[in-house]
Amino acid sequence: MKFAAYQNGSPDGRLVIVSKDQARAVDASAIAPDLLTALRNWQQAEPALRRLAESLEDGSASHVVAFDPARCLAPLPRAPQWLDGSAFLNHGRLMDVAFNKPPIPDFDAIPVMYQGASDDFLGPQAEVPFVTEADGIDFEGEFGVIVDDVPMAVSAEDAARRIRLLVQINDWSLRAVGAREVRTGFGFLQAKPSTSFAPIAVTPDEVGDAWRDGQLDMALHVQRNGERMGAASGREMAFSFPQLIAHAARTRRLTAGTIIGSGTVSNADRAAGSSCLAEVRAIEMIEHGEARTSFLRFGDEVTMQACFADGRPGPFGRIDQRVVRAADAGRPD
Numbered sequence: 001m002k003f004a005a006y007q008n009g010s011p012d013g014r015l016v017i018v019s020k021d022q023a024r025a026v027d028a029s030a031i032a033p034d035l036l037t038a039l040r041n042w043q044q045a046e047p048a049l050r051r052l053a054e055s056l057e058d059g060s061a062s063h064v065v066a067f068d069p070a071r072c073l074a075p076l077p078r079a080p081q082w083l084d085g086s087a088f089l090n091h092g093r094l095m096d097v098a099f100n101k102p103p104i105p106d107f108d109a110i111p112v113m114y115q116g117a118s119d120d121f122l123g124p125q126a127e128v129p130f131v132t133e134a135d136g137i138d139f140e141g142e143f144g145v146i147v148d149d150v151p152m153a154v155s156a157e158d159a160a161r162r163i164r165l166l167v168q169i170n171d172w173s174l175r176a177v178g179a180r181e182v183r184t185g186f187g188f189l190q191a192k193p194s195t196s197f198a199p200i201a202v203t204p205d206e207v208g209d210a211w212r213d214g215q216l217d218m219a220l221h222v223q224r225n226g227e228r229m230g231a232a233s234g235r236e237m238a239f240s241f242p243q244l245i246a247h248a249a250r251t252r253r254l255t256a257g258t259i260i261g262s263g264t265v266s267n268a269d270r271a272a273g274s275s276c277l278a279e280v281r282a283i284e285m286i287e288h289g290e291a292r293t294s295f296l297r298f299g300d301e302v303t304m305q306a307c308f309a310d311g312r313p314g315p316f317g318r319i320d321q322r323v324v325r326a327a328d329a330g331r332p333d
Contacts, residue, residue: 001053001203002315003028003035003165005073007123012036013073017053018200022317025067026056035076035201039164039256042148069317074121075167075201076146076257082118082195084142084171084261085111085244087237091266091279098282099179111239111247114188116171118259122196124319128172129326130193130298136175137296137323141220141275141304143234144169144261145241146201150254159245160214166207168198168220168306168316169261175278175295198304198316206315210308214240218314220265222275223303224296229280230273231307232265296323 004025005013012034016025031048032038038045055061086092089108096103104112122128130137146165154162171192178191204211210218216234223229239247244260265275274280281291296302300323306314 001049002206003038003075003201004067004199005035005075005077006071007073010034012077016067017049017056018067019056020206022067022200022315024056024064026052026061026064028052036079036257039076039146039148042164042256069199070125072125072199073123074197075165075199076197076259077121077123079118079121079146079257079259080255081258082116082121082261083113083248083258084116084263085113085239085247086263087111087239087244088263088266089238090236090268091264091276094266094279094282097285098175098278099182101182108238111244112263113244113248114192116188116192116195120194122194122321124197124199124317124321126196126321127324128193128196128321129324129328130174131326133295133297135177138173138175138277139222139224139275139296139302139304140171140173140264141222141230141232142169142171142261142264143167143216143218143220143306144259145245147245147254147256147258147260149256150245150249150258152249152251152253154246154249156214156240156242156246159249160242162245163204163214163241165201166204166211166216166316167201167259168304168314168319170196170302170304170319170321171261171264172196173276173278196319196321198306198319200315200317202315207308214242216306218306218308219272220275221305221307222273224277225301226303228273229277230275232267232272232275234262234265236267237262298323298325298328
């Protein structure tokens with residue numbers, strides 16, 4: 001199944017089911033008003049949602065409309081928790097270069113994860129406001145999962161059975177602020193603004209063989225102002241999503257609707273490009289002795305779309321966003 005949240009004036013939006021070809025949608029709010037409610041009542045809601053999805057595909061559903069990503073909030077506009085890992089070792093090693101810091105101890109053995117704000121996620125076409133370019137505005141292309149209730153000290157094997165949905169993410173970062181906050185040893189706060197999501201959340205069966213071993217074997221195509229930044233594969237995660245969930249739940253339970261991020265998708269092969277500008281700059285430091293690529297400027301546009309191995313567009317839809325000065329957010333051009 002494919003789910004989206006249409007704007008309706010409420011914080012959580014209105015739940016709709018999207019067709020497999022992403023061309024049509026049908027209101028699902030009679031079953032659950034929003035996706036968070038559906039997740040909290042998954043055992044009861046899932047059969048009815050699946051029947052509605054099947055009726056959308058076979059043409060028997062009523063009140064079908066054309067799917068419009070411009071009407072979408074994030075699929076889950078707010079969540080109980082947003083926990084973001086750093087499961088791609090290549091990215092972590094390049095960040096050591098970018099921030100001129102020693103490697104994290106046991107980085108390849110114990111997942112790294114931070115807890116970010118989860119009360120104000122951004123939709124796929126929302127303008128993204130920032131205070132100043134001097135903060136080092138950066139995008140980070142990621143994949144993520146949304147889970148059911150997860151007990152404390154869950155095993156990775158059991159954690160795999162708690163995954164309900166897959167999502168595509170842009171985890172915005174402020175690199176100049178992050179460099180300072182890293183040195184405090186107290187975690188990110190100002191360096192992590194509201195996170196953005198592609199319009200559609202999907203059940204794992206929607207991606208077929210691309211979902212295996214708790215990882216997404218899809219390429220995340222990232223562009224800045226129409227220029228290719230990268231198309232790295234999600235297959236090079238050093239820790240699978242079940243392992244990340246088990247790590248997050250080692251000392252506490254997770255409630256339904258918690259989102260776990262993969263961290264920036266990154267591949268050892270330089271030909272795959274990069275899913276964030278900090279990586280681009282780190283590679284330039286290694287190869288040229290200095291960073292040559294600037295962080296984002298006001299007016300820059302960022303596009304992200306996951307694709308299958310054969311080049312077909314993935315099931316999440318696209319992130320198409322523009323960076324704006326905070327005072328200008330929402331103003332017409």
